[in-house]
Structure formats: structure tokens, C-alpha cells
Amino acid sequence: MHKLRATITKDFRVLMRDKIGIALMFGMPVLLVIIVTSIQNSTFELMNKNKITVLIYNLDSGRISKEFIDAVDKIGMFRIELDRRDQQQAKIIDRMHEQEAMLAMEIPADFSEKTMRAADVSAGKALESFGLEGDKAKPDSTGPLPLTLYYQPVLQESLRRSIEGALYSALQLVESKQVLRAVYFAVNEKTMPAGLEKSLMKNSVTLNSIPVSWDGIRHTPNASQHNVPAWTIFAMFFVVVSLGGGIVREKLSGSFTRLRTLPTSYFLVLLSKQLTYLTVTTLQAVIIFSIGIWIFPFIGLPTLDLPSDIGGLFVVTLVCGWCAVSYAICVGVFAETQEQANGFGAFSIVILAALGGLMVPGFAMPETLQMVMQLSPLHWCLETYSGLFLEGGTLADIWTNIVPILFTSVLLQAVVIMGLKMKRLI
């Protein structure tokens, strides 16, 4: 124990002198997590909380356009801004260029009239098919006048399609309602009562949405819940710059050689490095999580909610940290120069992070990359953290994701021993 304590003390002292290493291990991830979370937060807010602003230029003064605008409003995903000041298409486009809104819609002047005419035609056809004599309204020879939707090109394709789908639903609702009214009027020669209209238009089938999380509760995804664990993992693996470089320095300085001539096993040195840097990775997690909990709300970012299973979170942090430390030692043992350790170490972590889904979600990757993703230890680390932070799981729920991390760590340790023997360092 005396030797181990002395070795750990030495490792901490060396670490404390490595100012650049400390800045890279603590400063850089803290900056990254704040910057990236801030950037992604606006996207998450747009998707989760903020309504999409839509400028509506209603050139129609009829009832149907008002009903259509009401229907759009009831969808719940739009913040409607009506504009009658200017009715020129060029002005709409100008306002869009000025980023006033992501969407704009122009309702043509005779929208109500044409929609009602089309409804009368549909009603007449329906009555005719029942063997009843309906109103012989003739279809409008100019055809229905389309609504025009303007959108910012930056709008994601999937989001634009969702918006179009929602607008079509509103349009369908208004048209169906008008057809129903026309049929009722043709049969009863009086206006359909509001209560009946409401009950007829009401959906009889409801959609039951169930979140598939471990605890059965809906966890609204936000930038903090996504980014804090991801960049914590990145920070942990970035210890490669300090630890990998430190091992190379030790090899090159001759300290390594001297240690081999002393009556102690080199495994003690490895154990000490692992314990020292495991403390570092745990400290990184504590600092980054603390920033998510206490600093984020002050800078307008969502507060990080810790998982209910704090014990599980601690175990996952240790397991991920051990994997990161094993990787760093492996790089240090095989690198010949400090430049190699730092360069390859940093580069490989960025690549493994990208492949592991830390930068772009795994489900958004091509199929081939999704297969390659399984090889990145950072992917499995992210999976375990996601299980706790996003899916409300406990250690018992996510242990299958821990197994590959442990396997990778043991494999890396074996490679380290092999490398040390191959290079005649032990």
C-alpha cells in the first residue's frame, strides 16, 4: 500500500504540473458542453416548445378562410401572425428574407367562395349517388385556387413535410365541414345546427401515445439531457492527451528504465495510473454534471435532470472512465513520441466520438456507419448514459450496454500488457 500510495502521489503531482493537459481535460469539455448545448437548445426548443411562426396573408374576407385559420391554430404547432398591411407577394418574400418567420402562407381572395362552390358540387354528387336530387352547382371552370406556402430553405425536409401534412389536415377539415353543411342544407333546407356539426366532425377514434421509456414516464428530450452525457464521455476519453503523453514522456525520459531495475512490479505503476485517471474522469463527470444542474439555468439552458438511479450513474461513470483510461494507456504504450500520442490520441477520439453518435445521432447515420458505430466504445458509453438520462432506466435496465464497455476495457488492458512485453518494457 505504501508503494501504491507513493506512486499515486507521484502521478497526481505530475498531473498537476501538466497545465495544458488539465486545460484540455477540464476546460475544453466545459466550454464544448456549454457552446454545443446552447447551439442545439434552439433546435430542441423549436421542436419541443416553441411554436413555428407562420405569417398568413389572408386576401379573402369570407368565412371559410377564417375557419381555416382557426383550424390551423388548433393544431397547436403554429404561432399565427396575420398580415393585411401588404398584399404583394414580393413583400412576403422580403419579410421571409428578414427571418421574421420560417413560414408564410397566402390565402387567395376568392378562397371562401371557391371552397364553398367545390363543397356544393361534392354535396350534389353525394346526393345524386343516394338517388336524391341535389343542387346542380357547376364546378368552377378555373379550378380550386391553391394556397401558397413559402418556407425558409433551412427548414429540415422532415419538418417541412410534417408542416404540410398538418396544413392539409386543417384544409381537409374545413372542406369536409363545408360539404357536410351543403348536404344538410340540400336535404333539410336549413342550416345545420352547431351541436350536430360539432358531434359529426368529432373524431371517434383517438390516438393513445405511450412513451417507451424504462420508467413509463415521458421524458421530453432537451439539449442538456442529450449533450451533457455525450460531452462528458468525450471529456473522459480526452484524457488520452495527458495520460498517453505522460506515458510516452516516462518512456523517453528513462524513468521507465529505472523503474524496471527497482524491486517492484510495473503493474503497480499501471494500477496507480488507472486509479489516478479514474479519479480525473469521475471528477470531470461531477464538474460537467454540476454545470448542467446549477449553471445551465443561469444562462438560459434547460436544467440537467439527474437519473433517479444515482448509484447506477456512479457505476456507469466508473465503467466509462475505466474504458477511457484503458484506451489512453494503450495509446501511450504504443506511441513512440509525445506528438504521436497527442496527435493520434486526439484525432482518434474525435473520430470515435463522431462514429459513436456523440455528434450526430446514430439513427441518422447510414446503415453501414450504424454497423461501424458498434465498434466505438464511445457509442456504448453513450448508450448507457442515454438509458439513464433519457429513458429513465436503472442499472438493471442498461447492464447489457455495460458488457461491451467492460469487454473493450479488458481487451485494451490485454493489448497494453502485450505491447509492454513486445517492446521489452516489462
Added chain:
Amino acid sequence: MTAAISIRDLSFDYPGSVSPFFSHFNLEISKGERFGLFGPNGAGKTTLMNLMTGLLTAKSGSILLEGLEIKNNHNAINKLFGLVPQELSFYQELTPVQNLEFFGAYSGLSTSEIKTRTDELLTILDLNDVRHKALEKLSGGMKRRVNLAIGVIHRPSLLFLDEPTVGVDVQTRFAIVEYLKALNMDGTTLVYTSHQLSEAEGLCNKIAMIDEGKIVAHDDLQALLSKHEQIGLEGLFINLTKPDA
């Protein structure tokens, strides 16, 4: 009396080499000697020292340190000897005290022993004023003295010194040599190699000249000088290691 070092029928070659570096090599160094190992560059001095300290493994033959075969007694052997390598083998980021604390513990000393030895060595080697300064900020001579202090912190009975004074000024060299003589007086066997032949002449009482993995001379320094009619080690070195020697 047990020899400090006994090398018998040693063979060694580096991987990929055509001919063996050492073949059936024999050498005996007695306890209490100040033994100098000399030879031109590439003669095999450092290789031999690495074999004697277990950093390299012999292909065949045996090396015994104070009667213990190095192959099978790693821990016991490593307690016996100290090594002062040519490279400055310590943590430059740490202070002399912090380095001695670590290497002392790693050599098996207790906390109190480390403290006593650290104070003793820093005083003897005149490093007290810089005991809490990071080594990277110290002069070359001071670093050499710390390199030596680490090698002797556990009071080894056998000390290997590979160019212990390379790159230092005359005063530091003198201080180191005087300290080594004092250690030897206390019973430490010294095995020393250097290109500083004038320094070696003042330190060693027995020498071996090796060239191309073979011993070309091995005797008391004075006996060798008389035999080869030389007045100094430099002349002897040139005489014994010249191409037609």
C-alpha cells in the same frame, strides 16, 4: 569470498543481428572494487551493463550478482543494486524531494527511511537549496547529482554507473567522484563506465577494456599501465583498442 558479479559463458545477440554480440563471455568483479568498464563506441559497455542489471536477457550463460542468478531472483537482485543511467531518468516536473520520495518508496524504503535518506543525500550532494524546485528548472550539474541520489537512495551494495558525469562542469564532476569514493569506502562495489578517462583514472582501481564484445584487457589499473608501458588510461585505451591491437 563471493564475487560481486560473476558472468559465466554469456551469449547474447540483438534480434535480427547476424553474429552474436557476446559469445562465451566471462567476467568477475570482486566485492569492494571500483571497477571501470571501457571501450570504444559500440564495444558493448552499455549492453553489458543492461545485461547485468536485467534490462536485457542473455541468450545463454549466467550472471550472478552477489551469488544470486539474476534470471530467477528479480526482486532480491533489484534490492541489491542501484543504477545511475546515462539519461536523466527521473520526473523533470517534480522536485528532487518528490523524486526521491517516489523512487525511495518504489525501492522498498519506509516513509521515515526515505525522509532520513533524502535529507542525507541532498546535504551530501549540495542540493538542499533546490530541494523544492522542479528539476526542469535546475542546471545540468544539479540534475546529474539528483540522478545519482536516486540511484543510491536505497543504499545498494552494488552500484552501476553509466557515464554519471557526462555534460557537467569540473566542480560537479569532482563532487560526484568524491562521493562515489566515499560510497566505496563504505563497502559499495562500483561498476563504472565513461569516456572521461582522466576521471576514471582517479576513480577506478580495476578495469576491463572491451572491444567488439570481447575483453581485450582485465586487471588492476596500475598493472595494466606498467604492462603496456603507458602513463595514463588514455594511452592505454588507444593502445588496446586501436584496429591492429
